[in-house]
Amino acid sequence: MYDWLLFLHLISAFLLGVTVVVYSAVAFGATTDGRTMFMADRCWDVGGLGTLVLGIWLALHLDQYDFFDGWILGAIGLWLVATGLGQSVIRRRAVGETAAIDTMHWLRTLAVIGLLVLMVWKPGA
Amino acid sequence: MTVLAAIRPDDWNLPLFVHILGAMLLVGALALVAGALASRDLRLGFRSLLYGVLPGWVVMRGSAEWIADKEGLNDVDPVPSWVDIGYSVADPSLLLILIATVCTGLAASRQRGDGLRVTALVLVGILLVASVVAIWVMSTKPT
Numbered sequence: 592m593y594d595w596l597l598f599l600h601l602i603s604a605f606l607l608g609v610t611v612v613v614y615s616a617v618a619f620g621a622t623t624d625g626r627t628m629f630m631a632d633r634c635w636d637v638g639g640l641g642t643l644v645l646g647i648w649l650a651l652h653l654d655q656y657d658f659f660d661g662w663i664l665g666a667i668g669l670w671l672v673a674t675g676l677g678q679s680v681i682r683r684r685a686v687g688e689t690a691a692i693d694t695m696h697w698l699r700t701l702a703v704i705g706l707l708v709l710m711v712w713k714p715g716a
Numbered sequence: 717m718t719v720l721a722a723i724r725p726d727d728w729n730l731p732l733f734v735h736i737l738g739a740m741l742l743v744g745a746l747a748l749v750a751g752a753l754a755s756r757d758l759r760l761g762f763r764s765l766l767y768g769v770l771p772g773w774v775v776m777r778g779s780a781e782w783i784a785d786k787e788g789l790n791d792v793d794p795v796p797s798w799v800d801i802g803y804s805v806a807d808p809s810l811l812l813i814l815i816a817t818v819c820t821g822l823a824a825s826r827q828r829g830d831g832l833r834v835t836a837l838v839l840v841g842i843l844l845v846a847s848v849v850a851i852w853v854m855s856t857k858p859t
Binding site: 707 | 726729732733736737739740741743744745747748751752754755757760763764768847848851852854855856857
C-alpha cells in the first residue's frame with residue numbers, strides 16, 4: 592500500500608515538473624502551440640490533485656508523521672501558492688495580458704522547488 | 717520497512733534532492749520534446765533535447781552515483797536489485813537520448829525528413845516509459 596501511494600505521489604510530482612519545464616521553455620522564449628500548453632496545464636491539474644490527495648493519504652498512513660507537522664502544513668501552503676500562481680498565469684494568458692506572467696511562473700517554480708526541499712528534508716519530522 | 721523507507725541520514729538529503737531535481741528536469745523536458753515533435757516543431761524539440769533532456773540526464777545520473785556512494789550501495793555484494801534496475805534503465809537511456817538528438821537535429825536542419833522525426837518521437841516515447849519504470853523501481857525498491 593505504502594509503495595503504491597509513494598509511487599503515484601512521485602508520478603504526480605513529476606507531472607508538476609512537466610508543467611514547470613514547459614512554462615520555463617516559454618519564459619526562455621520558445622514558441623509552443625496551444626496543444627502543448629494545454630498538456631502542460633492538464634499535467635498541473637492531475638499532478639496537483641495527485642500530490643495533494645496522495646500526500647495527505649501518505650501522512651495519515653504513516654505512524655511517524657502527523658497531518659499537523661510543520662513541514663506538511665508548509666508543503667500544503669506552498670502547494671496553494673503554486674496552484675494560485677498557475678491559475679493566475681492561465682487567466683492572464685487567456686486574455687493576452689503578458690505582463691508579470693514570467694515573474695509568476697518563476698515564483699511558481701520556486702514554490703515547486705520549495706515543495707521538493709520540504710519533501711526531502713522533512714524539517715521537524 | 718515503511719519506517720526504514722521514510723527515515724534516512726541527513727547527509728543523504730542533498731544528493732537525493734539533486735537526483736530528483738535532475739530526474740524531474742529530464743522527464744519534463746522529454747514531455748516537452750514529445751509535444752514539440754508531435755506538432756512538428758523540430759527546432760523546439762532539438763533545443764529541448766540539448767538544453768533540457770541531456771543536462772537533466774547528467775544531473776540525475778551523476779547524483780545517482782553520489783547518493784549510491786553515500787549509502788555504500790556500490791560496495792554491497794550483491795548490489796540490491798532496485799539499484800541494478802535503476803542503472804540498467806538509466807545507462808542505455810543516454811544512448812537513446814543521443815540518437816534522438818541526432819535524428820531531431822538532422823530533421824531540423826533539412827526541414828524535412830519525417831522518418832527522422834518519427835524515429836525521434838518513438839525513442840522519446842520509449843524514454844518516457846523507461847522513466848516511469850525507473851520511478852516505480854526507486855519508490856517501491858523491489859528486492
